[in-house]
Structures are given as structure tokens and as C-alpha cells.
């Protein structure tokens with residue numbers, strides 16, 4: 135387009151109140167300077183006990199980072215939760231492999247993926263963040279690091295998960311599950327009394343996945359992203375779909391540009407449904423929390439619920455959906 139035509143087009147759009155082609159650097163860091171956001175704990179699925187655990191930390195004036203770590207550890211240790219930590223369903227070789235990441239208010243982050251035989255990958259991820267110059271450790275290296283730092287090796291395959299695997303082997307048919315109510319990856323965001331935000335995400339990933347498969351949950355920007363100036367986001371559902379759209383980073387960046395958390399989650403889901411074939415067959419859900427304490431929750435298929443804690447009230451709410 136010639137400069138003149140471009141100028142006219144911009145003038146017309148400008149008159150209509152539509153902004154085009156912001157000059158570089160024009161997006162101002164957005165933050166709620168002034169009023170502090172309300173202390174909050176927000177997590178994927180029906181994880182009220184995890185929220186309550188995190189809330190105890192916040193109530194005592196603890197860091198949001200400690201709150202999210204403590205909160206998700208509860209789910210990692212729960213043998214009845216078959217998508218996270220101990221008791222998680224194994225891959226197609228019958229091996230439980232875990233992914234987790236954590237991010238604090240300063241943008242520090244740590245992650246482990248394809249970790250085996252360690253019950254609390256979130257705490258290993260935190261140590262990666264705090265004790266190494268790296269962000270992410272994988273597989274054998276992550277295990278070695280965990281053992282060197284005092285974590286104990288243990289068998290994570292529970293009898294129930296082994297039974298499910300035996301059952302699955304009869305057909306050996308991998309199909310992404312559209313929705314697994316109440317038992318799924320836990321992604322958690324929290325705002326402490328000091329107004330700062332942190333997040334954590336932990337999972338055993340897709341059940342009966344290929345050995346070596348890593349999903350979105352340990353990937354900063356996909357399963358989790360936090361920017362203290364703006365807010366945070368977490369994702370659950372088919373990790374491959376979330377990675378392809380850098381989902382949590384996208385939600386946070388949309389909020390930075392002025393979208394409310396709900397609108398940001400809706401736009402991220404729309405990005406997936408517009409660009410990725412087969413979305414009718416899989417689920418993705420996003421949660422967002424901004425610096426004002428506003429919450430957003432949206433998913434592709436109905437059925438995604440989340441837990442919200444504030445001022446001692448703990449509630450489970452249902453996210454809106456695209457379908």
C-alpha cells in the first residue's frame with residue numbers, strides 16, 4: 135500500500151475509533167497501581183482442598199509462591215487423583231512420568247519434565263528455579279538433581295493406575311479425552327496479602343501417552359505464565375493444543391493489552407478453535423487472574439470447573455465454553 139493510501143486508510147479507521155499499527159513500544163505496561171488486589175487462590179478443576187491448603191499460607195501472610203507450591207503438593211500426593219503425581223496414570227509402557235512448573239512474581243521460573251519416581255515434581259521445579267541457573271530439567275537429569283537434593287525415590291504406579299493400564303492395553307488405543315471432570319492437571323494462581331502473584335502447574339500428563347511425551351504443563355508460557363504487572367494464566371486439557379498457541383502467555387499478553395481476564399481466555403480458546411483442526415474432539419480450558427483480582431475461565435467443551443478462594447470463601451464454579 136502506498137504511504138498516502140495507508141495514511142487515508144488509517145485516518146478512516148481512526149475516525150471510526152479503531153486503532154491500527156501501534157508504533158513500537160506504544161503498549162504501556164498495564165498495572166493496577168494504587169489499590170491492592172484481594173488475596174486470592176484460583177485453581178483448575180474441583181480442587182478445593184488444594185485451595186484451602188494454599189489459603190492457609192496466604193492467611194498467615196506467606197508468599198503466594200509458597201501457597202501455590204503447598205496447594206498443588208496436596209494433589210500430587212493424592213493417590214486418588216489419577217492425572218497428577220502419585221497415582222497418576224502411566225504412559226503406554228506402564229511408566230508414570232511427571233511434568234511441573236512454577237513461576238514467581240519476579241518472573242523467576244523453574245520446571246521439570248519427564249520426571250520419574252519422585253512424588254513432588256513441583257518442589258523439584260522450585261529448586262531448579264532457586265538453585266540452578268537453568269529453567270528446565272528433563273528426565274534422568276531431573277531425577278538425578280532431585281535425588282542429590284534429598285528427594286526420595288518411590289514407585290508412583292498405584293494398583294488402580296496399573297489396573298487401568300492393563301485395561302487400556304487390551305485395545306491400546308490412544309484417544310485424547312474430551313473432559314475428565316474433577317481429576318485433571320492442577321494449575322494454580324495465587325495473590326498474597328502483599329498483592330503479588332505466583333503460579334504452579336503439575337500433571338502426569340495425558341494417560342497412556344507415548345513414552346517421552348511432554349505436554350504443556352511444564353512449559354512456561356504454555357501451561358502457566360505469570361507477570362506481576364499484569365496477572366497470570368494456567369491451562370488444562372490437551373497439552374499439544376495449548377503448546378501450539380503458547381496459551382498461557384497469550385492470555386497474559388491479551389490482558390496486558392487491556393482485555394479483561396474473561397475476554398482474554400475467550401480469545402485464547404477462539405485462537406485454538408479457529409486454527410486447530412479437530413477441536414471438537416479435545417478439551418482445553420484456561421483460567422486467568424489479573425492484578426485487580428478479576429477472574430476469567432473459558433474452555434472449548436462444557437464441563438470445565440475451577441476452584442476460587444477469597445476471604446475464607448471457597449467455591450467451585452463452572453467455566454463458560456465455546457461449544
Ligand code: ASP
Pocket residue numbers: 217318319337338339340348349350351369370371372373374
Ligand atoms: N495439559 C496436560 C497435558 O497435556 C493434561 C491435562 O491437563 O489433562 O499433559
